[in-house]
Amino acid sequence: MKGIENVKEDDKKGQACQVFQIPLHNLNRMVHEITNKDLQSRLLRDTAYKTVSLTDRFWKPVDYKVIDIIDETRDQTDHSGNLFRLSHSDEKLRANDPNVAVAANVKTFSDCYRNCKNSDELECRTFSYCSGEKTSECLVTNMTPQKAPIDLAKSDSNCAVYTKNNLLDYSVIRNRQFKSLSSIPLELNVYQCASECSSDENCVSFQSCGTTCTMGGFYTDSGTEYDSDCEIYIPKVSNMYQPTGRKLVSETFHVEFNLNYDQCAALCYSWTDDLDSCQSFNFCPTGRSTSTCSLSKYSVKDSKTATTDATNCSNYELVKNSNKKRQPAPTEKKGTSGSAAFGIILIFIATGFLFGIGLPIAYLKMKTLSSRIAQGTWNEQSFTWERQVNDEEPEADGYSDYKSNL
Template identity: 30%
Template sequence: MSVSADTFEKMKPIKTNYGFDCVHKLSKIKEYISVIIYRPSDSSCGYLTKFEDLKEDTKTGEPCSVYHFPLHNLQRIDQELSLDQIHNTYLQNLLVKSHGLFIGSYRLNTSPNIFFTITYFHRFIMKFLESNRTRKVPSLVSRSFTERTGAIFPLLMYSYELIDIIDKTENKDASASRFPYRIRADAKLKISNQVTVTLPDVKTLDDCYRICHNSELFKCNTYSYCQYGDCRVSSLLTLGSYNESHVEQDKSCSIYTLNVVHDYAKVPQRKFKTQTSVAVDKSVDSCAESCHASPDCLSFQWCDYQCSFGTFYTDSSTEYDEECSIYLLPKNGQQNRIRCALH
């Protein structure tokens, strides 16, 4: 667009290197911005607060890149992340290494029966104070407040550290129980060529979980991991891991289940008009695991501990039932999931 000289006089300018740099820098400004103008001839960048101040001059105007923000949403650009930045940004910003969680209680001398519980997040590590020790409030609270109230502060510290992001939640109702869920301690799965295989060079529990969850070779349901790096993945169901013939005793190891019920989308208060399998007594978690292990199961129906397998879900093939729910894999879920092949 060729912008008039009058427009440049009303523009509030800054210096930038290129067009996107112009937009990115201005997105940090809190003032309302309607129009951004970037002039390549001298790398001049500026903005207008009123759209009416933008004038075009096709004869003597200068060519510019013009950005209009009628929805007043320029600041959102500063909050956007490219896909390759998401993982590292979470690692750096959500739980920064060497943070500490401080929990304490205030007691006022003038009101001995009143307690205030306060939680602090700090960007530094202080020396651990034993739970039964009472200290004067440190610099977390102003000196005048301490002297005025005589507050005392039993201080506890719990350090935490984010190691990695092991998976994403596809179902917004999924809880933390979806991730590594231990079912047996002091044991590991026994090697079997048809059921359980061991994987070399697996350094963390998270990696072992990911390999099981994303396996293409077989339907992995359970896995074991040892502190010395032994990872074993298996098509064995959770119930099978309690059979001593399938496990070995080892105090450095634990056995886990994928808890695959969270991979399914729940359709509440629906049931299939025609049942395609015999219903059996199972919990919803066990029903999901059995469906996951079967190549012919595309969905499952669960009605008050009665589990049965289903096919493709459609509204016409189902009907209302207050006691039932149908669970199905999200559309294209298998194709869109990142997979790891077992070597």
């Protein structure tokens, strides 16, 4: 713009913003620019012991004299990138609490740090370390610092409580807020808010506005709006996805516009609906048109998946076993196991053998036995008596001699 007079204000449809005018036409200023490392000494040389006139809140002039200029960042270290942050000084966790475990063979703070970071027994979120002349104590817990059992009864200058910096797991989207809140705002700073969201299974993202924190759902451009005091944090998961190529999955179940790659990956990562679980996504970056993020429950690696070729878009898929936590619990399948099926097959074979071979043999044996029984019965029925008269001897006492013939 040629000048500040060309800036037009729109009270109805315009967005709140600040306008700065830099006189770039004055090339002489660029010659006098000062490097950051020389800024303190240069300002001190030019302004030390000079009087500066300022106004108070009642617009009355007040004179100030510059005594010294101090670089406040010179001796300060930025700890925002540390995996664990100091949360309580001169305190420690309660060793007798059931949610607290004692880390063995710990001699230094580094040992305690690694015990918490690499713990296989629990998801360590908070630990306390006490340094002593002879022994050191390391206590770990999976609870957040807001809920962790701190031993408030004892104050020890040799102890300190550290909490996991969950903010490292999120990407920030500045100057945005949710149009509708899904939870009650809490009085927490941004680090505490990240810790609470990471421990809540229903929290997908969170909103931080100064000292207030609100748990939220999926981040979309249509579901948020501009706000100069708020920031939205989404899971930092883009490195968990790998490109599969220019072939896109044809069938998708959800499409969002005006998202960048990180935001699209976070949306797919957090979408764990039982009916439409996101397995991959098609992403088309901003070009002549706005960006598109299309979620799909299919994979291009499956030969049955319908695909289309693209030139400016790519398909991305979650790296295998990179997100064990988000996977829903496997449902119990009702069916027959391999061993049970083998046993059933043996039963059918035995049954077939019995009916196919055993029964005919039994039938023949029964038939033979029946014939023998029938023949014996017929012989019994044909058993007769014949009366024969003895011609040589006369009858005596009225009895007759009989001879039986079989």
